[in-house]
Amino acid sequence: MNVLVIGGGNMGMTYAEAIAKSNFLTSGSLMIFDKSEEKQAELRASNLFVVHAQLNTCLPAADVVLIAVKPIHASGLMAEMKPMVSAGQLFVSIMAGVTIDTIKQGLGIGKVVRAMPNLPALVGLGMTSFTASEQVSRLELAAVERLLDTTGRSINLSSESEIDASTGISGSGPAYIFYFMQALMDAALKMGFHEENARLLVGQTFAGAVELFNSSDLSPEAWMAKVASKGGTTRAALDSMDDNNVNALIQEAAYAAFRRAEELGKQTGGKEAVHA
Ligand SMILES: NC(=O)C1=CN([C@@H]2O[C@H](COP(=O)(O)OP(=O)(O)OC[C@H]3O[C@@H](n4cnc5c(N)ncnc54)[C@H](O)[C@@H]3O)[C@@H](O)[C@H]2O)C=CC1
Ligand SMILES: O=C(O)[C@@H]1CCC=N1
Numbered sequence: 412m413n414v415l416v417i418g419g420g421n422m423g424m425t426y427a428e429a430i431a432k433s434n435f436l437t438s439g440s441l442m443i444f445d446k447s448e449e450k451q452a453e454l455r456a457s458n459l460f461v462v463h464a465q466l467n468t469c470l471p472a473a474d475v476v477l478i479a480v481k482p483i484h485a486s487g488l489m490a491e492m493k494p495m496v497s498a499g500q501l502f503v504s505i506m507a508g509v510t511i512d513t514i515k516q517g518l519g520i521g522k523v524v525r526a527m528p529n530l531p532a533l534v535g536l537g538m539t540s541f542t543a544s545e546q547v548s549r550l551e552l553a554a555v556e557r558l559l560d561t562t563g564r565s566i567n568l569s570s571e572s573e574i575d576a577s578t579g580i581s582g583s584g585p586a587y588i589f590y591f592m593q594a595l596m597d598a599a600l601k602m603g604f605h606e607e608n609a610r611l612l613v614g615q616t617f618a619g620a621v622e623l624f625n626s627s628d629l630s631p632e633a634w635m636a637k638v639a640s641k642g643g644t645t646r647a648a649l650d651s652m653d654d655n656n657v658n659a660l661i662q663e664a665a666y667a668a669f670r671r672a673e674e675l676g677k678q679t680g681g682k683e684a685v686h687a
């Protein structure tokens with residue numbers, strides 16, 4: 412199977428490296444195309460894939476094409492690709508807010524998978540949600556799943572509305588966790604810790620809590636109860652959060668991302684989409 416990655420930025424490079432280092436490609440090659448010459452040089456230096464400087468030398472030969480450019484560049488890229496694509500090719504897009512219909516129309520093809528990855532893909536702990544157009548077969552979907560799983564875990568959803576919802580949870584989610592981490596670090600600094608110690612206290616606390624969460628089926632609430640003693644320090648903190656409606660505010664933030672994902676999808680061809 413020949414796989415082509417278009418766009419060798421943060422996400423495209425992450426996927427290309429993960430695919431190249433996995434056993435996904437038992438035959439064929441991993442090709443990558445980026446229009447920036449500087450980026451091409453960087454990609455060549457990694458020696459992991461076949462770097463192309465033009466679409467016409469790689470696109471017609473690809474069975475699967477992973478599109479990883481910014482949403483704002485989607486329509487220009489698709490116009491350039493259209494004369495070179497064929498109906499048998501499968502297109503996997505990770506562009507935020509660019510719908511399956513926009514891609515179908517932009518390329519004049521039918522087989523499209525829309526995926527929403529997240530940043531921890533960089534370290535092999537990504538969470539990618541995806542959904543496919545009707546024309547994508549079960550066999551092709553299984554191959555896409557294996558491809559996406561090279562960067563972590565994936566979940567096959569049944570609609571683009573669920574992709575928008577998952578954007579509000581896992582796509583944007585890492586930023587919420589960093590927000591919480593920043594707040595705890597700010598508190599630690601205020602309490603007099605040096606930056607290095609504040610980082611250690613916060614980073615190891617998050618890593619440990621996440622490891623515990625993933626080690627069983629217990630709910631976060633049940634884990635909270637294990638930390639908090641009656642009348643103790645944790646209870647004081649949790650009561651303070653409840654008094655300030657923090658749970659509801661976090662939910663509201665996730666919904667804001669969900670609504671924004673829906674809005675972006677309604678805009679034309681990603682043209683007005685953010686520089687996600
Ligand atoms: N960063 C994140 O956490 C997430 C990003 N995404 C999506 O991933 C996609 C890529 O984002 P990044 O990798 O952060 O962007 P980036 O800016 O790092 O990389 C984009 C690359 O595409 C290249 N490019 C632009 N136009 C091109 C064209 N016409 N032909 C070939 N190459 C072209 C650029 O030279 C650049 O190297 C975006 O669509 C974004 O919505 C999705 C979920 C999460
Ligand atoms: O903020 C954004 O729009 C993109 C989508 C999910 C993560 N980054």
